[in-house]
Amino acid sequence: MTLLCAAPLLFPALxxxxxxxxxxxxxSGDPGTAPPPPAGDGTITVQIVNPDAPQDVARVPIxxxxxxxxxxxxxxxxxxxxxxxxxxxxxxxxxxxxxxxGARYREIPFGERTTFEAGKQxxxxxxxxxxxxxxxxxxxxxxxxxRLDWMGxxxxxxxxxxxVNPGSRVIQLPTAAAGAGKPARAIVTRPLASDARDFELxxxxxxxxxxxxxxxxxxxxxxxxxxxxxxxxYSLPIPKAGERxxxxxxxxxxxxxxxxxxxxxxxxxxxxxxxxxxEVQSDSGKPLSAWARAGLGAREGxxxxxxxxxxxxxxxxVSIPRADVWLDLDDxxxxxxxxxxxxxxPGPPVAGTPEEPLLTVTLPKGATLTGVAPEAEALxxxxxxxxxxxxxxxxxxGVTNLGYAYRLDARPEGLEIDMRFSRTVSTLNVLIxxxxxxxxxxxxxxxxxxxxxxxxxxxxxAFNVAPDETVDLRLAPLxxxxxxxxxxxxxxxxxxxxxxxxxxxPLTKRARGAVESPDDxxxxxxxxxxxxxxxxADLDHDFETGKLEGxxxxxxxxxxxxxxxxxxxxxxxxxxxxxxxxxEARDAISSPASFAAAGFCPSCGAARQAEWRxxxxxxSTLPEPKAPGA
Numbered sequence: 001m002t003l004l005c006a007a008p009l010l011f012p013a014l015x016x017x018x019x020x021x022x023x024x025x026x027x028s029g030d031p032g033t034a035p036p037p038p039a040g041d042g043t044i045t046v047q048i049v050n051p052d053a054p055q056d057v058a059r060v061p062i063x064x065x066x067x068x069x070x071x072x073x074x075x076x077x078x079x080x081x082x083x084x085x086x087x088x089x090x091x092x093x094x095x096x097x098x099x100x101x102g103a104r105y106r107e108i109p110f111g112e113r114t115t116f117e118a119g120k121q122x123x124x125x126x127x128x129x130x131x132x133x134x135x136x137x138x139x140x141x142x143x144x145x146x147r148l149d150w151m152g153x154x155x156x157x158x159x160x161x162x163x164v165n166p167g168s169r170v171i172q173l174p175t176a177a178a179g180a181g182k183p184a185r186a187i188v189t190r191p192l193a194s195d196a197r198d199f200e201l202x203x204x205x206x207x208x209x210x211x212x213x214x215x216x217x218x219x220x221x222x223x224x225x226x227x228x229x230x231x232x233x234y235s236l237p238i239p240k241a242g243e244r245x246x247x248x249x250x251x252x253x254x255x256x257x258x259x260x261x262x263x264x265x266x267x268x269x270x271x272x273x274x275x276x277x278x279e280v281q282s283d284s285g286k287p288l289s290a291w292a293r294a295g296l297g298a299r300e301g302x303x304x305x306x307x308x309x310x311x312x313x314x315x316x317x318v319s320i321p322r323a324d325v326w327l328d329l330d331d332x333x334x335x336x337x338x339x340x341x342x343x344x345x346p347g348p349p350v351a352g353t354p355e356e357p358l359l360t361v362t363l364p365k366g367a368t369l370t371g372v373a374p375e376a377e378a379l380x381x382x383x384x385x386x387x388x389x390x391x392x393x394x395x396x397x398g399v400t401n402l403g404y405a406y407r408l409d410a411r412p413e414g415l416e417i418d419m420r421f422s423r424t425v426s427t428l429n430v431l432i433x434x435x436x437x438x439x440x441x442x443x444x445x446x447x448x449x450x451x452x453x454x455x456x457x458x459x460x461x462a463f464n465v466a467p468d469e470t471v472d473l474r475l476a477p478l479x480x481x482x483x484x485x486x487x488x489x490x491x492x493x494x495x496x497x498x499x500x501x502x503x504x505x506p507l508t509k510r511a512r513g514a515v516e517s518p519d520d521x522x523x524x525x526x527x528x529x530x531x532x533x534x535x536x537a538d539l540d541h542d543f544e545t546g547k548l549e550g551x552x553x554x555x556x557x558x559x560x561x562x563x564x565x566x567x568x569x570x571x572x573x574x575x576x577x578x579x580x581x582x583x584e585a586r587d588a589i590s591s592p593a594s595f596a597a598a599g600f601c602p603s604c605g606a607a608r609q610a611e612w613r614x615x616x617x618x619x620s621t622l623p624e625p626k627a628p629g630a
Contacts, residue, residue, distance in 0.1 A: 034065075034073045034074055034075035035072075035074055035075070036074055036075070036076050037064065037066035037074035037075070037076060037088075037091045037092065037097075037099070038066065038068065038074060038091065038092040038094070038097065039090055039091065039092065040090065040091055040092030040093050040094065041090070041093055041121050042090075042091045042092055042093030042116055042121050042122070042123070043087055043088065043089045043090075043091070043121065043122050043123075044064065044087070044088045044091065044099060044101070044114065044122075044123045044124075044125060045085065045086075045087050045122070045123070045124045045125070046062050046064075046080070046085065046086045046087075046088070046101055046103070046125050046127065047084060047085055047124065047125070047126045047127070048060050048080050048084035048085075048103060048105070048127055048129060049084070049126055049127070049128045049129070050084070050105070050128075050129050050130065050131075051128070051130065052130050052131040052169075053131060057080060057082075057083070057084025057129075058080060058081065058082045058083075058084065059079050059080065060079065060080045060084065060103050060104070060105055060129070061077065061078075061079055061103065061104045062077060062078055062079065062080060062086050062101065062102070062103050063075070063076075063077040063101070063102040063103075063104075064076050064077065064088050064091075064099060064100070064101055064102075065099070065100040065101075065102070066091070066092075066097050066098070066099055066100075067097065067098050067100070068094070068096060068097045068098075069096045069097075076088065093116040093120065093121045093123075094116065095115055095116050095117065095118045096115075097115065097116070098113060098114075098115055099113065099114050099115065099123075099125075100112075100113050101113070101114065101125045101127065103127045103129060105129035105130075106129075106131065106132060107172075108129075108132055108170055108172060108221075108222045109222070110127050110128070110129050111127065112125050112126070112127055130168075130169050130170055131169070132169065132170045132171065132172035132221070132222065133167070133169045133170070133171055133172075134171065134172065134173050134174070135167075135171070136171055136173070136185075136187055138165075138166045138167060139163060139164065139165055139166075139171065139187060139223065140163065140164045140166075140256070141161060141162070141163055141188070141251060141253050141254065141255040141256065142162040142163065142164055142227075142255070142256050142257070143160075143161070143162040143255065143256060143257050143258070143259060144159065144160075144161055144162075144190075144249065144251060144255050144257075144258050144259070144296065145159065145160045145161075145162070145258075145259045145260075145261065146158070146159050146247065146249065146258075146259070146260050146261065146304070147159075147260075147261040147263050147288075148247070148260070148261070148262060148263055148264070148267065148269065148306060149263035149264055149378050150238075150263075150264040150267065150308055150309075150378075150380070150394060151235075151377065151378060151379070151380045151381070151392075152351075152352075152354075152379075152380020152381065152382060152391075152392030152393065153237065153238055153353075153354055153380070153382065153392060154198075154235040154236060154237055154238060155235065155236050155238065155245055155306065155308075156233060156234075156235050156263075157196075157233060157234055157235065157236060157247060158202070158231070158232075158233040159190070159231070159232055159233065160202070160229050160230070160231045161188055161190070161219070161229065161230050161231075161251075162227065162228075162229045163187070163188070163223060163227070163228050163229065163230070164226070164227055164228075165223045165224060165225050165226060165228065166225075167225055168225050169225065170221070170222045170223065170224050170225070171187065171221050171222065171223040172209075172220065172221040172222045172223075173185055173186065173187060173220040173221055174220070175211065175220050183213075183216075183218070184218070184220070186218035186219055186220055186252070187219050187220060187221055187223055188217070188218065188219035188230065188251070188252070188253065189216060189217075189218055189251065189252030189253070190216065190217040190218075190250070190251055190252070191215060191216050191217075191248070191250050192212075192215050192216070192217060192234060192248075193236060193246070193247060193248055194215065195236060195237060196215070196234040196235070196236060197234065197235055197236075197237075198233075198234055198235045199212045199217075199232065199233070199234045200232065200233050200234070201231070201232050202230075202231025202232055202233060203231070209221050209222060209230075210230060210232060217232060238308075244305050244306065244307060245305070245306040245308065246303050246304070246305060246306075247303065247304040247306060248301065248302070248303050248304075249271070249296075249301075249302050249303070249304060250299060250300065250301045250302065251296060251298070251299075251300075252298060252299060253298050254295075254296060254297050254298045254300075255295075255296040256294070256295065256296075257292055257293065257294050257295065257296070258274075258292065258293050258296050258302075259277065259280075259290060259291070259292045260274060260290065260291045260292070260304055261280055261288050261289070261290045262288060262289045262290070263282070263288060263378065264308075264309065264378070264394070265309065265349075265396060266308075266309025266310070266348075266349070267289070267306065267307065267308060267309055268289075268306070268307040269289075269291050269304055269305070269306055269307075270291075270304070270305045270307070271291070271293070271302055271303060271304040271305060272293070272302050272303075273293035273294075273302070274291040274292065274293050274304075275291060275292065275293065276289075276290075276291055277290040277291055277292040278290065309348065309349060309394070310348045311348055311349050311350065311351040311393070311394050312347060312348050312349070312350050312351070313350065313351060313352070313353075314350065315352075315356070315358065315423075317344060317345050317347075317350045318342055318343070318344055318350055318358050318359070318395065318423070319342075319343050319423070319424070319426070320340060320341060320342060320343070320359075320421065320423050320424065320425045320426065321341050321343050321399075321426045321427065322340075322341045322425070322426060322427045322428075322429070323338065323339070323340045323341065323421065323425045323427075323428050323429070324338070324339045324429045324431065325337070325338045325339075325419065325428070325429070325430050325431070326338075326339075326431050326433075326457075327417075327430065327431070327432045327433065327475075328432075328433040328435075329410060329414070329415070329432070329433070329435060329437065329475050329477075330410075330435070331410070331412050331477075332409065332410060332412075333407055333408070333409055333410055334407065334408040334409075334410050334415060334417065334475070335405070335407050336367070336405060336406050336407070336408070336417075337403070337404075337405045338403065338404055338405070338406075339401055339402070339403045340359075340361075340401070340402040340403075340421075340425075341399055341400075341401060341402075342358075342359070342395055342399070342400045342401070342402055343398070343399050343400075344395050344396060344397045344398060344400070345397065346397050347397055348397075349393065349394035349395060349396045349397070350393055350394060350395050351380075351392065351393040351394040351395075352380075352390075352391070352392045352393050353392065354382060354390065354392060357382070357390035357391055357392055358391050358392065358393050358395060359390070359391040359402070359422055359423055360384070360388065360389075360390050360391075360422040361388045361389050361390075361391070361402075361404065361422075362384075362387075362388045362420050362421075362422065363387040363388045363406050364406075364408060364417045364418055364419060365418065366408055366409065367387060367406045367407065367408040368387065368406060368407055368408075369387060369388065369389070369404065369405075369406050370405045370406055370407055371404065371405050372389075372402075372403065372404040372405075373401070373402070373403030373404065375401070375403075376401075376402050376403055376404065379391050379392075379393060379394075379395060379400070379402060380392035380393050380394065389404075410475075412477070413476060413477070414437075414438075414474065414475045414476035414477055415474075415475055416472065416473070416474045416475075417472075417473050417474075417475070418470045418471065418472050418473075419470070419471040419473070420468050420469065420470055420471070421465060421467065421468075421469075422467055422468060423467055424464065424465065424466060424467055425462075425464075425465040426463065426464060427461065427462075427463055428444075428461065428462045428463075428465050428471065429459065429460075429461055430444055430459075430460040430461070430462075430471075430473060431457045431458070431459055431460075432457060432458045432459075432460070432475065433455055433456075433457060434449065434455070434456040434457060434458050435477070436477060436478045437458070437475050437476065437477060437478065438475075438476045438477075438478055439458060439460065439473065439474070439475060440473075440474040440476075441460060441471070441472055441473045441474065442472055443462050443465075443469075443470075443471045443472060444460035444461060444462045444471065444473060445460065445461060445462070446459070446460060446461075447459040447460065447461050448537065448540070460473070478568075525567050525570055525571045526571060528567055529564055529567040529568060529571065532560055532563050532564040532567060533564060535560055536557065536560050536561065536564065539553065539556060539557055539560065540557075550623075
């Protein structure tokens with residue numbers, strides 16, 4: 001959530017929530033609202049102050065919104081008493097939580113923000129409200145700023161009108177016209193182009209006070225004392241070949257200056273009185289070209305001519321060297337975050353068309369798109385009817401990242417997910433949060449797991465994924481009964497950080513004929529299984545670094561693998577694990593060459609194809625199969 005410097009503008013949306021206070025008691029359980037703020041020993045006291053009408057402070061709706069460092073919001077509300085006070089008790093006094101307090105007086109939102117001081121359990125917030133006025137004399141428009149971004153089949157225009165209210169009272173105008181057929185008086189009047197579409201308010205604007213009627217944007221307030229901005233956006237279609245995009249700029253009131261910003265590299269903007277200005281910084285810190293003119297009279301018309309940068313066309317100019325998909329599965333939902341690298345050959349930007357997009361993002365069956373990264377919006381995304389979207393461009397040379405997220409409902413027993421890409425992906429990485437899962441895939445091979453932050457991730461990889469090829473992945477929680485043998489094998493090979501000291505534990509226990517006591521139960525089985533996984537991981541590392549001969553590695557790994565499988569089965573069934581001795585297990589293992597000649601992986605037993613160099617199930621190096629009779 002964006003926090004603005006002007007206190008009254010902190011909470012337009014929050015103050016909206018305070019409207020139906022009687023319908024929402026404090027700590028409401030209404031599923032349509034956010035959960036209550038985190039509980040604790042803190043108390044926030046809100047005091048309403050009204051210089052214009054000191055006694056008119058009772059029954060003012062108050063909303064309290066909490067935002068912690070974890071990004072989880074909380075909400076509760078109430079009304080002031082006869083003295084204009086309201087206490088929010090039993091909330092967290094954590095200094096890291098920001099509390100936004102919004103009041104709504106005479107349908108106008110006011111607000112402040114506060115935090116608890118370290119070691120303090122009380123905080124006081126004073127909100128000054130005032131009776132609004134409809135006098136707009138002295139109000140100035142300091143700037144009309146337009147930012148233009150080329151996004152596929154349209155140009156997105158974002159406009160900010162900067163205003164100054166020199167008075168001490170909030171200005172609010174009625175939205176209804178004084179007479180029939182006559183438009184209502186407004187603080188700002190801004191006619192838009194006739195082909196403008198997709199009008200939306202900016203994140204910081206007051207939703208109630210800005211309206212679009214008959215192609216004209218009107219702002220009625222509230223306008224608070226001091227500086228304030230209103231923000232909105234709309235889109236204009238890309239003109240036909242040989243034509244230029246024209247953006248009219250006009251205000252019903254005089255403005256001190258007009259600034260035009262090119263959000264797309266290589267774009268040029270021309271217009272009456274415009275001169276090149278110093279570059280401005282985008283939200284990401286990227287410098288953007290800008291042009292400005294001083295002074296714009298009331299109803300003085302002008303037109304910006306936009307010259308779009310030269311582009312190339314050709315799908316062969318764009319490649320996908322890498323795609324990363326992060327997955328997190330709980331009992332009811334799979335959350336996925338994808339990051340696709342687009343690489344464009346040196347030269348001008350590359351653009352597609354709605355009929356021939358540069359990339360089509362198709363979601364797995366049943367998935368719902370939950371968002372795209374902010375920087376991805378500038379790549380020209382067009383939603384598809386059945387989920388996903390097309391990417392039109394333009395995309396500049398070099399590497400550009402396309403990030404998006406989706407969710408997929410899951411059952412307690414797990415789910416199957418099929419991933420597809422419309423272009424060849426050189427390397428696909430799938431990273432699964434290790435919440436105790438069995439994994440199975442016919443296309444992805446296993447890599448060593450790793451730790452990121454406080455979480456462990458299982459790592460699967462595939463190379464040269466063909467266009468529209470299905471990459472299958474099955475996820476099943478280990479607590480589910482009847483885990484398929486293939487999934488159990490895949491999980492058994494998921495490495496968990498450990499030390500080489502564990503390598504001999506399962507084998508020496510078996511060699512001594514040690515029998516696990518009934519008192520140890522499943523916890524003992526789980527501990528031994530974890531140790532076995534660690535031993536396999538260390539064994540793989542020793543083999544990869546040349547410390548073990550192939551024959552020794554295969555025999556010992558097979559024994560450890562069988563032990564891990566039996567331990568997993570025993571954990572699930574509550575029975576004793578059955579496993580032949582290490583010597584018998586080694587004697588029963590065929591040589592890697594003969595096993596590979598039979599069409600199987602010598603490490604995990606999965607089926608293989610003759611030309612494969614790596615196992616698609618476990619990622620192990622495959623020996624070349626011997627010819628018949630060799």
